[in-house]
Amino acid sequence: MVRILHTSDVQLDAPFHFLGDKGQRHRQQLRKTFQCIVDMAAEAGFDLLLITGDLFNDNRPHQDTIDFVVSQLGRLDIPVCILPGNHDCYDSTSVYRKARFPDNVVIFTEQPTIREFAELDVTVYGNAILSRQSRLSPLRGLTRTGTMRWHIALAHGNLVRPDIADPSRPIRPEEISASGMDYVAMGDWHAFADYSQGRVKAFYSGAPEPTAPDQKGAGYVACIEIDENGMQVRPERVGTISTDGISVDVAGKSVPQIVEEIRARADPNLMLKVTLSGLVGLGVVLDTERMEQELVPYFYHVECSDQFHPQLATISPDDFPEELVVGKFVRLMQARIEDATDDIHRRRAEQALQVGVALLQGRRVL
Structure with missing residues (x-):
């Protein structure tokens, strides 16, 4: 049996400005999780580690981060x-x-790079991304070759789907199915996902930790097992931090009630996105920044x-x-x-109405 561990999008040394004072803490968490991945590769009997972008x-990591990865x-x-x-x-x-x-590390730099691992009966192919704005397909020119039994392509890019118009680094489903590969190890999307095409298995491993609060499905690596019966791919949880999103209807609720409803989801390892929805009385303004500080x-x-x-429907001229x-x-x-031409302008006008009425009535902005 051949066992392969696939990860991507660790993004060591990301600034995480949105986390404020917790940015450094999350950078350290990424290091801990990457170390756990290396531990898994070393201790769980894996034969090959793939890191797909x-x-x-960025290309300016701190020297101690480079030293950490090399070590x-x-x-x-x-x-x-x-x-x-x-x-x-x-x-x-x-x-x-x-x-x-180290000598055991192969950086895929040529266009394409092809490496055979005879002891595993595996050939690995890949095109490095040459610029941040690349519009080239990561699978371009990758053709199954040689006598190895198993063929794996590394691809960092965006799967072409009807809901994604003109993506950068496009990976088309038909390219996957026509590649002749046994496995396409994909990176760039941060959630574990299966986009296999025909007989070609193709997976995003996802990021091992979320790097933004909207990345549901992050926190995994892909574990590939190959034997005489074929190839099996499964996700393995490695991340500590999770993400989620909820919607809270604020109609008829006070700020303490809203805060308490959100606080019911309390979890020190959760990145939570909260959408406040519903209808509120005219002149009632909810200060989301203040609510965040409380939470x-x-x-x-x-x-x-x-x-x-x-x-608006309840506004009386007498009032x-x-x-x-x-x-x-x-x-x-x-x-x-009423005259707003789009949702953005309508939303701005509604917010101005809420705040303006509150201030003109001498009311406290909540």
């Missing part, structure tokens, strides 16, 4: 194949031109976005006489909301 967040990969007595991605592309400034990797102690990270709308400034303002903003 964006091991580093970790040097612990392995199995081959490691690294494909430069779009974040750590193989351009003139590439980290892969500067760093000195920070209960989550790894929390983001609140307001998608609620004012109850806002036209001769008053607030009445003139309400009617002006109602007209702007």
